Amino acid sequence: MQFELAHAIEILRRTPDTLNSLLRDLPEPWLVRNEGPETWSPYDVIGHLIHGEKTDWIPRAKVILDHSETRAFEPFDRVAMFEESKRKSIVELLDTFTELRAKNLHELQSMNLTSDLLDQRGRHPELGVVTLKQLLATWVVHDLGHIRQVVRVMSKQYGVAVGPWKAYLSILGE
Amino acid sequence: MQFELAHAIEILRRTPDTLNSLLRDLPEPWLVRNEGPETWSPYDVIGHLIHGEKTDWIPRAKVILDHSETRAFEPFDRVAMFEESKRKSIVELLDTFTELRAKNLHELQSMNLTSDLLDQRGRHPELGVVTLKQLLATWVVHDLGHIRQVVRVMSKQYGVAVGPWKAYLSILGE
Numbered sequence: 158m159q160f161e162l163a164h165a166i167e168i169l170r171r172t173p174d175t176l177n178s179l180l181r182d183l184p185e186p187w188l189v190r191n192e193g194p195e196t197w198s199p200y201d202v203i204g205h206l207i208h209g210e211k212t213d214w215i216p217r218a219k220v221i222l223d224h225s226e227t228r229a230f231e232p233f234d235r236v237a238m239f240e241e242s243k244r245k246s247i248v249e250l251l252d253t254f255t256e257l258r259a260k261n262l263h264e265l266q267s268m269n270l271t272s273d274l275l276d277q278r279g280r281h282p283e284l285g286v287v288t289l290k291q292l293l294a295t296w297v298v299h300d301l302g303h304i305r306q307v308v309r310v311m312s313k314q315y316g317v318a319v320g321p322w323k324a325y326l327s328i329l330g331e
Numbered sequence: 332m333q334f335e336l337a338h339a340i341e342i343l344r345r346t347p348d349t350l351n352s353l354l355r356d357l358p359e360p361w362l363v364r365n366e367g368p369e370t371w372s373p374y375d376v377i378g379h380l381i382h383g384e385k386t387d388w389i390p391r392a393k394v395i396l397d398h399s400e401t402r403a404f405e406p407f408d409r410v411a412m413f414e415e416s417k418r419k420s421i422v423e424l425l426d427t428f429t430e431l432r433a434k435n436l437h438e439l440q441s442m443n444l445t446s447d448l449l450d451q452r453g454r455h456p457e458l459g460v461v462t463l464k465q466l467l468a469t470w471v472v473h474d475l476g477h478i479r480q481v482v483r484v485m486s487k488q489y490g491v492a493v494g495p496w497k498a499y500l501s502i503l504g505e
Contacts, residue, residue: 158488164358168485174352178345179478184338284495291494298493301486302502304353305479311342312475314332319472320465321458328476331505 160294162270170262172300173255176203179307181251188247190314199307203250204238206303210257212237214296215264221279221289222268229280265293334468336444344436346474347429350377353481355425362421364488373481377424378412380477384431386411388470389438395453395463396442403454439467 158164180188180199191198197205217230242250268274275290312328323329332338354362354373365372371379391404416424442448449464486502497503 158360158364158492160489160492164361167357168361171352171357175349178348178352183341183345186332187338187342190332281495284498287494287496291492291496294489294492294494295496295500298486298489298496298500298502301482302500304482305486305502308475308478312472312479315334315468315472318332318334318465318468320461320468321455322461322465322469322472324458326469326472326476328472328479331479 160275160290162275162293165293165297166262166265168297168300169258172206172304173251173258175304176206176254176307177251179304179311180247182248187311187314190310192310192313197306197310199310200242200247200250201238202303202307202310203247203254204242204245205235206300207250207254207257208234208237208241209299210254210261214292215261217279217292218265218268218289221277221292222274224279226278226280226286229282232282334449334464336449336467339467339471340436340439342471343432343474346380346478347425347432349478350380350428350481351425353478353485354421356422361485361488364484366484366487371480371484373484374416374421374424375412376477376481376484377421377428378416378419379409380474381424381428381431382408382411382415383473384428384435388466389435391453391466392439392442392463395451395466396448398453400452400454400460403456406456 180203188200189198191201212231213233220228220230245253270289275288275293277289278286279289279292281287309328309331312326316323316329319326319329354377362374363372365375386405387407394402394404419427444463449462449467451463452460453463453466455461483502483505486500490497490503493500493503
């Protein structure tokens with residue numbers, strides 16, 4: 158499928174509602190269990206998404222628009238949330254994510270991105286040359302990937318409880 | 332995690348909202364594309380979930396409560412939706428799923444399942460002896476597995492659009 162800005166925004170604007178629907182006011186065990194050492198709980202994922210809203214997507218879009226390939230993006234800290242989320246409730250994190258996403262989509266729309274601007278090139282510190290369009294498509298897929306992570310982590314908490322049905326539930330083997 | 336009926340219901344009651352948030356009024360390409368031959372689109376998944384509400388979870392729970400191991404469940408038709416969903420809009424399917432899920436959860440709660448009843452045994456046509464508790468845990472994991480399928484299918488539509496970022500997005504390789 159070709160990237161279309163309006164189609165991408167349709168997904169990006171839905172993610173806060175989807176995560177609220179999945180997680181808000183859920184009993185704690187569903188929120189804090191993970192897949193084992195060095196893996197993330199649904200709670201951790203929301204903190205990671207918040208950090209992305211603050212330091213990744215829109216800030217990188219601005220670097221592309223302002224500096225093109227001449228300035229590489231700041232590296233993204235994938236685990237900053239372990240410090241930043243401390244002592245915050247899941248409701249607080251979901252509300253923060255919802256606010257930041259709304260603000261960032263407003264900013265994205267105010268950029269009035271033309272087809273030429275979407276093709277503008279930037280420089281990723283590891284991946285090299287990328288385009289603004291690729292950054293925005295990645296934002297979409299990153300959202301979807303973390304929704305899938307949240308439901309996978311939750312499903313595994315019932316990996317034993319399903320008994321013999323485990324054989325039919327491919328999500329438990331991922 | 333041990334199975335707890337109240338915790339399971341917390342997930343089951345959220346699935347219609349989650350799928351509405353992900354899919355309702357989404358531009359058609361996101362809804363009807365799949366992962367290739369013999370795979371399902373998000374549209375197909377909702378039809379499959381509807382068929383489960385009609386013929387799988389609560390009907391099987393009743394077979395367990397009424398007949399224990401003496402009667403095997405009817406086999407479940409995993410692809411019935413290709414016929415049943417024909418000419419229905421995604422909004423129609425989402426509304427049907429929402430109604431059926433609410434009705435089924437009402438019925439589940441009216442069964443007043445005690446710990447003894449949850450341990451009651453039934454017979455799966457292929458897997459052999461299972462318990463009511465395992466059936467209900469499977470219902471939960473089945474929901475989560477199909478949410479993960481929906482977002483995975485959607486993410487793959489941008490598998491090319493993300494460019495070099497593909498290397499970092501594990502959902503695209505699943």
